[in-house]
Amino acid sequence: AQSVTQLDSQVPVFEEAPVELRCNYSSSVSVYLFWYVQYPNQGLQLLLKYLSGSTLVKGINGFEAEFNKSQTSFHLRKPSVHISDTAEYFCAVTLGGTASKLTFGTGTRLQVTL
Amino acid sequence: DAEITQSPRHKIIETGRQVTLACHQTWNHNNMFWYRQDLGHGLRLIHYSYGVHDTNKGEVSDGYSVSRSNTEDLPLTLESAASSQTSVYFCASTGTGIYEQYFGPGTRLTVT
Numbered sequence: 277a278q279s280v281t282q283l284d285s286q287v288p289v290f291e292e293a294p295v296e297l298r299c300n301y302s303s304s305v306s307v308y309l310f311w312y313v314q315y316p317n318q319g320l321q322l323l324l325k326y327l328s329g330s331t332l333v334k335g336i337n338g339f340e341a342e343f344n345k346s347q348t349s350f351h352l353r354k355p356s357v358h359i360s361d362t363a364e365y366f367c368a369v370t371l372g373g374t375a376s377k378l379t380f381g382t383g384t385r386l387q388v389t390l
Numbered sequence: 391d392a393e394i395t396q397s398p399r400h401k402i403i404e405t406g407r408q409v410t411l412a413c414h415q416t417w418n419h420n421n422m423f424w425y426r427q428d429l430g431h432g433l434r435l436i437h438y439s440y441g442v443h444d445t446n447k448g449e450v451s452d453g454y455s456v457s458r459s460n461t462e463d464l465p466l467t468l469e470s471a472a473s474s475q476t477s478v479y480f481c482a483s484t485g486t487g488i489y490e491q492y493f494g495p496g497t498r499l500t501v502t
Contacts, residue, residue, distance in 0.1 A: 285430075308489045319480060319493040320433075327489060366432060376489050377423070377448070378482075380432040 278303040278369050282381035289388055291359055297352040297384045299367035307369045309350040310378070311341055314364040323365070326350060337361065362388045392417040396481050396494040403471050404502055411466045411497050413481030421484045422464040423491060424448075424456065426477040433480065439464055471501045 281300045289295045301307060308327050312320040324335025331343040341352045350367060365384045370376035394415040403409050413422065420441045425433040435448030437456040445456050453475060455467045468475055478498050482491040 282432075310490055312493075317496075319495045320482075321493070322490050325490055370489055376484070377435060377438060378433075378491055380425075380434075382430060382432040 278307060278371060278379050280367050280369050280379055280381035282367055282384050284384050285382065286385045286387065289357055289386065291388055291390050292356050294355050295353065295357050295361075295386065297365050297367075297386065299350045299352065299381060301348050301350065301367075301369045303348075303369065303371070305371060307371055308376070309341075309343060310368040310370075311335065311339070311350075311352050312366045312368060313337075314366065314383075316363070320366065323352070357386070357388050359388050359390070361386060394481060394483055394492055394494040396479075396497050398497060399495065400498045400500075402500045402502060405473060406470050409468050409471055409499070411468075411479055411481075411499070413464050413466065413494060414462055415481075415483045415492075415494075416462065417483055417485065417492060418461060419483035419485040419488075419492075420461070421486070422458070423482045423484075424454070424464065424466045425480045425482065426450065426475075427480060427496075428477050436466065436479075437464075468499075471499075473501050475499065476501045 279302045283298050310325045311323040326343045334340045367381040368378045397412045423438040424436040434450045439458040480496050481494040484491045
């Protein structure tokens, strides 16, 4: 079975600073990877996804992530954060197939301050 | 626009009562999922369905049940609510060959 580890439960950062949210996964087979964002009192919104091809994937709101198969990582980055990026971020993995169940990490709270 | 809705958005019930949380999607997706979100645990899968009349247990299915009588709806029932079931519940759906899931806005359930 696959699993996802988000090492940082909280990441404080100043506005306009760069940020990296870490995600590591474990699986004996190929996986598909996702980052979701959850703003306060809302559902989850897809930020970006890696299915195949280029290991650097770009998402919405200026975020990007790099798939590293050898390190089984899928870290999320943004070169300059804004106050509005304050939210909970979840990394998720699926094995694919016809109807794929997602396995989520425990989430990282990004807190952006002035 | 297609969407996925959940109702109610907030619910308070007493221990031992039965409650059903509704999930309705207009994406025409075959696959639907129920998760619960708790601090420190992320989202955990409760039940899921791959189509009409199909239901499957997830990792935290005890005390919950679902039924799928049509494509659009997957209601989640707590037969006898317990305080440990106080949580935020999310419904999601995805179509065949689509790997990302689309989430509803959530239902905050408090069992007193």
